[in-house]
Amino acid sequence: xxxxxxxxxxxxxxxxxxxGFGEAGQLRLLQATVLITRAGGVGGxxxxxxxxxxxxxxxxxxxxxxxxxxLNRQLLMSQAGIGRPRVELAAERLHALNPHVxxxxxxxxxxxxxxxxxxxxxxxxxxxxxxxxxxxxxNQEAVRRGIPxxxxxxxxxxxxxxxxxxxxxxxxxxxxxxxxxxxxxxxxVFGAVAGTVGCLxxxxxxxxxxxxxxxxxxxxxxxxxxxxxxxxxxxxxxxDCAVCGAAV
Amino acid sequence: xxxxxxxxxxxxxxxxxxxxxxxxxxxxxxxxxxRTLAEQRPALTAHLLGNxxxxxxxxLVFADDHQVEATQSLxxxxxxILMTPIAGGLF
Numbered sequence: 001x002x003x004x005x006x007x008x009x010x011x012x013x014x015x016x017x018x019x020g021f022g023e024a025g026q027l028r029l030l031q032a033t034v035l036i037t038r039a040g041g042v043g044g045x046x047x048x049x050x051x052x053x054x055x056x057x058x059x060x061x062x063x064x065x066x067x068x069x070x071l072n073r074q075l076l077m078s079q080a081g082i083g084r085p086r087v088e089l090a091a092e093r094l095h096a097l098n099p100h101v102x103x104x105x106x107x108x109x110x111x112x113x114x115x116x117x118x119x120x121x122x123x124x125x126x127x128x129x130x131x132x133x134x135x136x137x138x139n140q141e142a143v144r145r146g147i148p149x150x151x152x153x154x155x156x157x158x159x160x161x162x163x164x165x166x167x168x169x170x171x172x173x174x175x176x177x178x179x180x181x182x183x184x185x186x187x188x189v190f191g192a193v194a195g196t197v198g199c200l201x202x203x204x205x206x207x208x209x210x211x212x213x214x215x216x217x218x219x220x221x222x223x224x225x226x227x228x229x230x231x232x233x234x235x236x237x238x239x240d241c242a243v244c245g246a247a248v
Numbered sequence: 249x250x251x252x253x254x255x256x257x258x259x260x261x262x263x264x265x266x267x268x269x270x271x272x273x274x275x276x277x278x279x280x281x282x283r284t285l286a287e288q289r290p291a292l293t294a295h296l297l298g299n300x301x302x303x304x305x306x307x308l309v310f311a312d313d314h315q316v317e318a319t320q321s322l323x324x325x326x327x328x329i330l331m332t333p334i335a336g337g338l339f
């Protein structure tokens with residue numbers, strides 16, 4: 001695709017005028033493939049924003065059927081969809097928003113066994129998984145392939161986000177050299193917190209794909225919506241990192 | 249020296265406060281701070297320290313907005329953020 005079509009110019013008119021973006025930025029989005037792992041509270045919001053922005057291909061990986069207690073935060077879903085595979089529901093909602101985006105629904109969560117396949121052919125990964133084994137497997141494969149990764153996380157009214165530019169910035173394993181203890185399957189959170197960090201992750205993805213602004217490299221973004229405080233704290237690459245260190 | 253400690257995520261619940269001021273002798277390290285906090289607030293101990301009394305590996309410590317290790321001196325540091333790992337959405 002060398003130029004936007006007339007429908008693209010109309011659909012994306014509100015963002016085409018953004019300084020530093022323009023038609024060149026939109027073309028980069030249209031030509032991009034993004035893997036989003038989990039299409040729930042956080043990942044669903046990321047996917048919705050990227051579909052609206054016109055990312056050409058979204059690969060969604062999320063296993064399991066929709067449950068009633070998902071609906072406080074998983075906005076791609078609906079009451080009528082309870083019992084159906086989440087990833088199918090997400091694909092339907094995204095297609096309804098923007099039928100030009102190609103959706104690749106994969107009814108499985110990321111794991112060490114399937115990350116190589118999941119990352120095949122993608123330009124960017126947005127990790128919204130609840131389990132550290134999953135997040136660390138995605139990080140390892142992304143670093144190995146040199147694919148940028150955005151890691152989003154939340155708890156109660158807090159969230160955090162880290163952007164990994166492989167071998168240029170600290171990776172998730174630099175932050176967590178050892179896998180943290182088992183994460184509880186359920187933790188307290190509002191859907192609005194998921195939506196907040198999901199929108200931030202989507203914006204970071206758009207920036208990275210379009211070459212816009214400054215990526216969040218070597219900084220962990222922390223947000224606490226109890227007092228609306230946002231701060232960036234420094235993280236550094238570990239020379240002994242098992243994923244991106246000098247010996248790897 | 250006096251340092252402001254801010255608790256994030258589950259640590260805030262365990263501590264019962266969002267932040268507090270802690271007095272430490274000059275030259276104290278991150279590990280000294282963690283042990284002091286564990287003495288003052290036993291509910292924090294399992295979150296801060298491992299079985300051998302060292303810093304719990306998964307605990308994130310930021311001193312004046314930079315990630316630091318257990319042996320880091322806190323001289324000149326104004327604020328320490330303590331954070332347990334947090335993750336994404338549910339299944």
